[in-house]
Amino acid sequence: GAVVSQHPSWVICKSGTSVKIECRSLDFQATTMFWYRQFPKKSLMLMATSNEGSKATYEQGVEKDKFLINHASLTLSTLTVTSAHPEDSSFYICSAGVGRRFYSNQPQHFGDGTRLSIL
């Protein structure tokens, strides 16, 4: 149980293109989902917290207009990288927890990530 599906796995596109990444909880409802960015050989950096039915909460330094997050249902959150440039190339990974409220003992379940390459 607790499967998170992330799509697509790989994206290669030209500079200036907008790219949408989907994150779905397949067998549970996720009121909250998290979007992380990971540079090669680095740790996961939290970009934003996606809340169903409300605006996402962005971490300091993350451009809201560049990284649009929509969490329209209890099983789907999307991250759109708008007008992507080579510096946006990275590994993006989403995660979700089971239930409406996170408790400290709940592990987050991760999607398999999306490798984004902007040419």
Added chain:
Amino acid sequence: AQKITQTQPGMFVQEKEAVTLDCTYDTSDPSYGLFWYKQPSSGEMIFLIYQGSYDQQNATEGRYSLNFQKARKSANLVISASQLGDSAMYFCAMREGGNDMRFGAGTRLTVKP
């Protein structure tokens, strides 16, 4: 301020030997959870083991055990009988109360045949 510290960028271990990956943390919240994840080169994050701040005993999951020393704020991961497939990045993470999960810098483990 960095809340999760992993001081070992890379570790090597001989196959079938045990290895300890270090993790220290900082929090003033009495309720928190500590987690270890494995990330192979393919990128997915695999949950390994969890330790709660109120747990009296160290967590164990198969070949994984967590050496939890609350007073020292450390939560080291011990992998026994290392296998070649254990070669990966390992991340220590913490969740305080109902907040999001934060990760350490990671340790790259290489198991030598």
